[in-house]
Amino acid sequence: MTDRDxxxxxxxxxxxxxxxxxxxxxxxxxxxxxxIPFEDDTQPSFDERTIAITWSSRRVFEAIGLWEEIACxxxxxxxxxxxxxxxxxxxRLHCSLIDTEALGYVIPTRSIGRSLVKRLQKTSSIRxxxxxxxxxxxxxxxxxxxxxxxxxxxxxxxxxxxxDGGRSPLGPKAGIAKTEKRYPQxxxxxxxGTDRKHGDMAFERFTRHGPIALLPFGKSRFALAWTLPTRxxxxxxQLPISEFLARLQRDFxxxxxxxxxxxxxxxxxxxxxxxxxxxxxxxxxVGNAAHEVHPVAGQGFNLGLRDAAELAEIIxxxxxxxxxxxxxxxxxxxxxxxQHQTQRVLAFTDGLVRLFSAATPGVGLLxxxxxxxxxLIPPVKRLLLRRTMGLxxxxxxxxxxxxxxxxxDSV
Numbered sequence: 001m002t003d004r005d006x007x008x009x010x011x012x013x014x015x016x017x018x019x020x021x022x023x024x025x026x027x028x029x030x031x032x033x034x035x036i037p038f039e040d041d042t043q044p045s046f047d048e049r050t051i052a053i054t055w056s057s058r059r060v061f062e063a064i065g066l067w068e069e070i071a072c073x074x075x076x077x078x079x080x081x082x083x084x085x086x087x088x089x090x091x092r093l094h095c096s097l098i099d100t101e102a103l104g105y106v107i108p109t110r111s112i113g114r115s116l117v118k119r120l121q122k123t124s125s126i127r128x129x130x131x132x133x134x135x136x137x138x139x140x141x142x143x144x145x146x147x148x149x150x151x152x153x154x155x156x157x158x159x160x161x162x163x164d165g166g167r168s169p170l171g172p173k174a175g176i177a178k179t180e181k182r183y184p185q186x187x188x189x190x191x192x193g194t195d196r197k198h199g200d201m202a203f204e205r206f207t208r209h210g211p212i213a214l215l216p217f218g219k220s221r222f223a224l225a226w227t228l229p230t231r232x233x234x235x236x237x238q239l240p241i242s243e244f245l246a247r248l249q250r251d252f253x254x255x256x257x258x259x260x261x262x263x264x265x266x267x268x269x270x271x272x273x274x275x276x277x278x279x280x281x282x283x284x285x286v287g288n289a290a291h292e293v294h295p296v297a298g299q300g301f302n303l304g305l306r307d308a309a310e311l312a313e314i315i316x317x318x319x320x321x322x323x324x325x326x327x328x329x330x331x332x333x334x335x336x337x338x339q340h341q342t343q344r345v346l347a348f349t350d351g352l353v354r355l356f357s358a359a360t361p362g363v364g365l366l367x368x369x370x371x372x373x374x375x376l377i378p379p380v381k382r383l384l385l386r387r388t389m390g391l392x393x394x395x396x397x398x399x400x401x402x403x404x405x406x407x408x409d410s411v
Contacts, residue, residue, distance in 0.1 A: 003153070003155075003156065004029075004143065004156045004157065004158075005028075005029045005030060005031045005127075005155065005156065005157040005158070006028040006029045006030065006157060006158050006159065006325060007020075007023060007028055007029075007030045007031075007157055007158070007159050007161060007315070007325070008030075008031050008033070008144060008146060008155050008156075008157035008159070008160050008161070009030065009031070009032045009033070009161045009163055010033055010134045010146065010160065010161070010162050010163065010164050010168075010170055011032075011033075011034065011162065011163035011164030011165060011168075011287070011289065012032045012033065012034030012117075012120070012128065012130060012163075013034070013113075013163065013164070013165065013287070014051075014109065014112055014113065014116065014287075014301060014304070014305075015163050015286055015287030015288075015301070015304040015305060015307065015308055016032060016034075016161070016163030016164070016286070016287065017032065017113070017116035017117065017119075017120055018060070018061075018064070018116060018305055018308045019161060019163065019286060019307075019308035019311060019312060020032050020120055020123075020126050020128075021064045021066065021116060021119050021120065021123070022060075022063075022064050022308055022309065022312040022398060022404055023312055023315065023404075024064075024119075024123050024125060024126060025403070025404055026315065026316055026319060026404070027125065028125065028315075028319075028325075029125060029127075030125060030126045030127070031126075031127040031128075031129065031155060031157065032120060032126060032127070032128050032129070033129045033130070033132040033134060033146075033148060033151075033155070034128070034129070034130040034131070034132065035130070035131055035132065035133045035134075035164070036130070036131060037130045037131055049108075049109050049189055049223075049266070050106050050107060050108050050109065050191075050215065050217060050223040051106070051107055051108075051109050051112065051301050052077070052104050052105070052106050052202075052215055052223075052301075052302075053104055053105050053107060053301065053302060053305070054103070054104045054302045054388070054389045054390045055095075055098075055100045055102065055103060055104060055389050055390070055391065056302065056306070056389055056390030056391055056395070056399045057104075057301070057302045057305045057306075057390065057399075058102075058104075058105060059398070059399055059400060059401035060305055060306075060308075060309050060398045060399055060401075062401045063397070063398040063399075063400075063401050063402055063403060063404065064398065064404075065119075066115050066116070066119065069115045070107060070111060070112055070115050071105075072111075073107055073108055073111040074105040074106070074107045075105060075106040075107070075200075075215075075216050075217050075218065076101075076102040076105055076200045076216070077102055077103045077104045077105060077106060077200060077201075077202045077215065077216060078094065078095050078101075078102050078103065078199075078200035078201070079092065079093060079094040079095065079103070079199075079200065079201045079202070080092070080093045080103060080201070080202045080203070080204060081201060081202070081203050081204070081255065082203075082204045082205075082206075082371065083203075083204075083205050083206070083255070083371070084205075084206045084371060085205055085206060085207045085208070085251065085252075085253070087371075089370065089371030089375075090371055090375065091371050091374050091375045091381065092375065093381055093384070093385055097378065097381055097382045097385055098382060098385050098386055098389065098391065100389075102200070103202075103385065103389060104389065106202075106215045106216060106217050106223055129148075129150070129151065131150060132148045132149065132150040132151055133148060133149040133150065134146050134147070134148050134164070134169070134170055135147055135148060135149055135169070136173065137160070137170050137173040137174055137283075139160075139174065139280070139281045139282050139283065142158070142324075142326075143156050143157065143158060143282065143326070144156070144157050144158075144159065144160035144282045144283060144326065146160065146170070157326070158282065158324060158325050158326040159282055159283075159284070159315075159325045159326035159330075159331075160174075160282055160283045160284075160326075161283075161284055161285075161286060161311070162174070162283060162284070162285045162286070162289045163285075163286045163287050163289055164289055165287070165288045165289060166271070166273060166288040166289065166292045168285070168289040171275065171285060171289060174280040174281075174283045175280050176275055176278075176279075176280050176283070176285065177275070178273055178274070178275050179273065179274045179275075179276070180271060180272070180273045181271060181272040181273075182269070182270075182271045182272075183269075183270040183271060183272070183294065184229060184230065185209060185210050185227045185228060185229055185230060185233070185270055186227075186228065186229075186230040186233040186234070186267050186268060186269045186270055187225050187226065187227055187233070187267070187268045187270055187295055188224070188225075188226040188227075188228055188233045188236055188237055188265060188266070188267050189223075189224065189225050189226075189265070189266050189267075189268060190223075190224050190262055190263050190264060190265040190266065191217060191221055191222070191223055191224065191262070191263035192214075192221065192222050192224045192245075192248070192259050192261060192262050192263070193220060193221045193222075193259070193260050193261030193262075194220050194221070194222070194256055194257035194258060194259055194260060195220070195257045195258045195260055196220060196256075196257035196258075197219050197220050198214075198216045198219075198220065198222065198256065198257075200216050201216065202214060202215045202216055203222075203252075203255060203256055205252055205253070205255075207227075207251050209227060209228050209229060209232070210227025210228065211225075211227050212224070212225075212226050212227070212248075212251060212252050213225040213226075213295070214252070214256055220257075221261075222256065224248075225295055226248065226251075227270070227295075230267075230269065233267045234267055236265070237265040237266070237267050241262055244262055244265070245259045245260070245262060270294055270295070271292055272292060272293060272294060272346065272349075273288075273291060273292040274290075274291050274342070274343070274346055275289075275290045275291065276339065276343075277332075277335035277336075277339065278290035278291070278307075278334075278335055278338060278342075279331045279332065279334060279335040280331075281328070281331075282326040282331065283331070284311060284331055284334050284335070286304060286307035286308055286311060287301075287304030287307060287308075288300070288304065290304075290307065290338075290342070291303065291304075291342050291345075291346060293345060293346055293349045294349045299345050299349055299388070302390055303341070303342065303345050306338075306341065306390060306396070306399065307338060308398075309396040309397075309398035309399050310334065310337050310338060310396045311334050312396075312398060312404050313396045313397055313398065313404065314330060314333055314334050314337065315330070316404055316405065318330045340393075341393065
């Protein structure tokens with residue numbers, strides 16, 4: 001037990017690595033294990049995709065001292081245009097409504113990953129082990145004990161954080177049950193170029209198959225996430241460039257200009273998962289290990305980063321009070337604190353998909369009327385933005401851009 005850690009994080013992707021960096025100022029002994037090295041082309045968290053982060057997530061990165069480096073590759077989203085194909089209703093949302101310089105940012109995941117791994121490797125209190133696979137778990141009265149391939153002896157910690165994604169093998173071993181729903185659609189993801197500058201405007205256009213999201217990336221390029229029936233998405237990924245662009249133009253229209261270029265196309269299956277509570281004895285789950293949401297409204301990674309910010313603050317409070325950070329008091333507090341927001345986001349994203357894919361006669365007219373009504377009522381737009389940008393409700397210190405320090409109300 002001489003090599004015992006305070007926190008063991010299984011999964012060194014974006015959320016797990018962010019949590020480790022957030023905890024570093026607390027003086028804890030932390031080990032992060034990751035099965036796929038950052039530089040490996042198969043690393044799922046650090047591949048060639050882009051990710052949209054909200055203003056609240058920017059403040060988390062500011063608070064842990066990484067935003068300045070990440071910002072070099074960040075592309076601002078200052079406004080969003082929301083529409084429903086075949087109907088006149090639409091909503092325009094601008095960052096001036098919530099008094100921020102941007103609604104969010106589009107960043108290559110590899111850029112975030114590079115900054116996170118660099119920080120892990122140069123922080124003396126963090127041990128970063130890769131490639132290492134966690135294969136078995138035992139929870140004792142005072143520790144979590146994890147057996148790993150590639151490590152000669154078990155890893156022992158007061159608190160185990162499972163952050164290894166939606167197919168985590170450790171969750172079931174900890175006795176944690178997951179609810180899952182698979183969508184019949186997949187997301188086709190790529191970069192597209194147009195014949196005009198976007199002016200930092202993003203688009204969310206709902207079609208009969210699902211949303212088409214265009215996120216500004218460069219002066220006249222967008223990160224595209226196109227929701228299609230799975231078989232159709234796979235076929236679209238193989239189409240000749242000219243035919244692919246023509247079909248995208250037909251479904252999206254010309255609000256963003258004429259599509260002229262397309263990069264590598266990748267298809268990702270979509271599903272909804274939830275773990276309630278996201279905890280067990282001396283164990284908590286964060287990120288996709290705890291919940292997966294439909295990509296509509298871009299909430300997935302931001303929800304996971306909020307998990308990390310909340311957990312870091314609760315751990316800081318436990319340390320201030322002299323508590324065992326793996327004690328049920330701490331673990332249960334984390335589970336309670338995340339339940340409301342997580343379930344709200346899960347319900348919101350799933351509800352949007354259901355509402356805008358419904359083909360019942362008359363529903364389209366009601367959707368159009370609803371969008372038009374929201375467009376005409378600035379307070380409603382402001383409320384919608386604050387919720388989707390992670391600015392409503394109680395804010396963890398990191399989400400307010402404040403350094404992580406212990407305070408009396410944490411537990």
